[in-house]
Amino acid sequence: MRVRSLTLAAASAALLAPTTLSTALPVPPPPPQGSTARRGADVSAADLLSKVRECTAVSEGRYRTDRGMRATVPVCGEREAVFWKADMDIDCDGRPTGHCNRRTDPFFTAATAYRQSDGRYLSAERLPYIVVPAPSPIWNHRDHGILGGSLAAVVYRDRVLYAVVGDVGPDDMIGEASYATAKALGIPADPHTGGTAHGVTYIVFKEKPVRPIENRTAAVKAGERLAREFVRGAEALPGEEVVRGGRVVHGERSVHDD
DSSP, rough: OOOBBOOGOOOOOOOOOOOOEEEEEEOOOOTTTTTOOBOOOOSSSHHHHHOOOHEOOOOOSSSSSSSTTTTOOOOOESSSSSEEEEEEEEEOSSSHHHHHHSSTTOOOOOOOBBTTTTBBOOOOTSSEEEEEEEOOOSOOOOGGTTOOEEEEEEETEEEEEEEEEEEETTBBBOOEEHHHHHHHHTTTTTTTOEEEEEEEEEEEEEEEOOSSTOOHHHHHHHHHHHHHHHHHHHHHOOOEEEEEEEEEEBBBOOOOOO
């Protein structure tokens, strides 16, 4: 996208009514060792992609992926989440770091739409987050329960990464995420030359913000649970509790568990 992300102060609110549109969406290189992107996890990339094959549009129109491109990407809705399929441009905004600063990124700004619990702006180099479009007549993320810190499952090829909503971008473009998100998914993360032109699916869970926004352990744990519920419904794993039909269901612990 190579444009400045917007702060919340610059994002104007808009109220809109969802529309329904049935559209078949297309189906989407391994990250470094130690990445938090998952391959062969409890919920796979294929599992998630199988749930988002069809699109019921909740946006009033479609988004561009870059300046000068045709607007082709709708925001789609399920009961528990919204999703879109797009490219990934690199957001390197927030606290300056070795890879994200005015020297490495010509569009760098030392702010993000949302802040950490200590009041500092987010670090694009360290925190996996995605960027949502600013509210507009096309779509208003807040009307669909998408907030700062909302959990997202980002799918690229056979990788799934759990991230948070961390910044707000232009109101007519979609498909952007932090340096840390790209790096974990094996996408070139250089803010000037990196990113990928297609094949990224963003699934954002409604009304499910991580607090504090910078807590990676909480994001991964909650993301795995929400992804499992999204794909299979609420299932209790060994030692876990979920609410089903108004009652708490306990997962049975295997005799082989430590």
